[in-house]
Amino acid sequence: MPARRVPHLQALHHRHRAVHFQAMKVLFTAKEYARLLELVYLGSRVVAGARPPEEENPHLARYEDLQQKLFDLATPLGTADLVTVASNGLLAPSEKLIDDERLRKIEGDYSNDVFWHELVARLADRDLAAEQARDHATGKDGPPIDADARLKQIEDAYWDEFEKHDLAHFLLLRGAKG
Numbered sequence: 001m002p003a004r005r006v007p008h009l010q011a012l013h014h015r016h017r018a019v020h021f022q023a024m025k026v027l028f029t030a031k032e033y034a035r036l037l038e039l040v041y042l043g044s045r046v047v048a049g050a051r052p053p054e055e056e057n058p059h060l061a062r063y064e065d066l067q068q069k070l071f072d073l074a075t076p077l078g079t080a081d082l083v084t085v086a087s088n089g090l091l092a093p094s095e096k097l098i099d100d101e102r103l104r105k106i107e108g109d110y111s112n113d114v115f116w117h118e119l120v121a122r123l124a125d126r127d128l129a130a131e132q133a134r135d136h137a138t139g140k141d142g143p144p145i146d147a148d149a150r151l152k153q154i155e156d157a158y159w160d161e162f163e164k165h166d167l168a169h170f171l172l173l174r175g176a177k178g
Helices: 007-015 030-048 058-072 101-137 147-165
Strands: 083-085 091-093
Touching: 030 058, 030 091, 030 101, 058 091, 101 147
Parallel strands: none
Antiparallel strands: 083 091
């Protein structure tokens, strides 16, 4: 009895008859494989985070074998210039890949997005917690607030402020409480 097909996989199966579940054959042009290696590099940078390369990172180990397998295919697929042999004997991104301005821009845009989203989220969480603590301490009665809606209001206020003024109006008061 054949396995039950999942509708979206069934469409994929009909379009690409070479798709198998035990082994996979995929054809890449050199340009497509170069883009795949760019994704692998960017993905490994996200997994590595801001840690220095010499610092142990348990998350990278999960992807190391796959990354090595993909780097190993670079030469036969026409992208040997994107891979080099590191001092530890493992394959690694080459200087050409590391210094690619498009990838640096993507990485910079990603870091910038993470920074602003994290800053807004943390400030809003802090402010909401301070509001709730203040209301509780003063015995402020009234209908319960919709915390998610209030959090969104606070976040929106921070987004408006940062979009208009960046960090120009941001002031850090050491020891201050929300």
